[in-house]
Amino acid sequence: MASKANAPGREDRGARVEKKSGGKKMTLIIASAVLLLGAGGGGAAWYMSRTQDGAPFQTRHEPPVFVNLETFTVNLQSEHGDQHLQTNLTLKMEDSSAADLIKLHMPEVRNRVLLLLSSKAASQINGVEGKKKLASELLEEIKQPSSERSPGHAVQSVLFTSFVIQ
Incomplete structure (x- = not known):
């Protein structure tokens, strides 16, 4: 079973x-x-x-606007005798209205750039890293508002179009 x-x-x-x-x-x-x-x-x-x-798919933005600044020629801080810097700058702006605003305040912008450039020694700005640092310092200086009531300038970057140290 x-x-x-x-x-x-x-x-x-x-x-x-x-x-x-x-x-x-x-x-x-x-x-x-x-x-x-x-x-x-x-x-x-x-x-x-x-x-x-x-x-x-990308949203369409206005192309950047470039503003060429007149040539800057400054005396550099003395290290080994007199040295001069001659440079041309171009500002990359967000749009044409920002370019118009910076052109309106160009004397102030040029003054800030001249003061910053003349405070440098040739050894500080000779190499690539020195030039990159100088460009970022210039950007911060240029972005500052022109007055207490106005916003800062809409500059995206500072570009060197020529750079000669003599």
Whole structure:
């Protein structure tokens, strides 16, 4: 006689329970995969809708405006006799209204630039790093507001178009 553990009816029920449990797992895996693929497809569709003609979508801004300043010639701080700096600067402005504002205050801007340039020694501005530091100092000096009531100037960067130390 067969024992209860080995009874044929018991094994069938256990197998059915495992099959049902396995079926639920498979359904859960398939549903997860479908959701994951749907989310990936939605993300791809969103990204592709943001591109135009293969180039990423960008908001259109006005191109920068460049303002050329007249040549600056200054005496540098004395280290080894008299040394002079002759340089031309170009200011990169955010837009034409900012360029018009800086042109309106050009005497003040030129004064600030001259004072800063004449406070330097040739050894401070000779190398590339010295020139980069000088450009950032000039930028900070030029950005300062012209009066207490006016905002600072909208200068994006200061560019050297010529730089000669004699």
